[in-house]
Amino acid sequence: MDMNFFLTILSLVLLQLDLINYEISHARNGPLLGKSLCQDTMEDIIEAHVSMLEWHMKSRKFGMTAAQLEALQLKSVEVLESLTATFPNKNGVANGWKFEKAHSILHKVRELILFGWSENFSTQGPEHCHIDFVKKIGHCTNNKEVFLTILDEAFGISEDVAKESAKNDCVPCELGLRYPL
CATH class of the missing domain: 1.20.58 (Methane Monooxygenase Hydroxylase; Chain G, domain 1)
Incomplete structure (x- = not known):
């Protein structure tokens, strides 16, 4: 009984693979579902x-x-x-x-x-050598501005909104510096 069950499952999987491969090989070229593709921003x-x-x-x-x-x-x-x-x-x-x-x-x-x-x-x-020798010692570095600039460029989020949402959203790293999540 166990062998019959195994063979049944195996044949169903192979049938599904055949059906999927058939659909892929006969798919028409061009956009999916008649919609044009857009570039990932x-x-x-x-x-x-x-x-x-x-x-x-x-x-x-x-x-x-x-x-x-x-x-x-x-x-x-x-x-x-x-x-x-x-x-x-x-x-x-x-x-x-x-x-x-x-x-x-x-x-x-x-x-x-x-x-x-x-x-x-x-x-x-x-x-910019002072960043390593002075600012890190005084814990005065914060790369949040880098993160916010990339976030704004990528998603069009205004800087004020991004700053407000990320105001206290930091974690300490192994150097004791604070970086945005």
């Missing part, structure tokens, strides 16, 4: 962030050769162009971006050549 933002993460990983490599530094500089320009295209209204304006000016990305190779590494600069150029 987050796609460009996600691609810009992925490009930035790839650049950031490459910039953390130690002992780079001149050719690798040149490739990193080309990637820096590519990332800057991606950010400019993705966030056109915020380009290069410190109070508009609410985080580092995008052009400081181009300073990374200079930092590596001058100092040999850039770990203490938080990818923000040598002029």
Whole structure:
């Protein structure tokens, strides 16, 4: 009896797979249910962030050769162009971006050549070194503005509404800093 039950279930599963594969192979091309497809509004933002993460990983490599530094500089320009295209209204304006000016990305190779590494600069150029050495000690850093800027760009939420909803919505991280959830 158990074997018959198992064979019945197996045959039903295989029949369902056949029916699904048949429907997929005979589906018409074009939009689903006669509705046109729309582009995901987050796609460009996600691609810009992925490009930035790839650049950031490459910039953390130690002992780079001149050719690798040149490739990193080309990637820096590519990332800057991606950010400019993705966030056109915020380009290069410190109070508009609410985080580092995008052009400081181009300073990374200079930092590596001058100092040999850039770990203490938080990818923000040598002029922002005080963030690590002064602000963190006094617990004066708060990346909520970065979060709110991306939230506003992605979802069109006004800054006042986002600030009000995120006012006390923070958790301490392992460094004792406060970041938005």
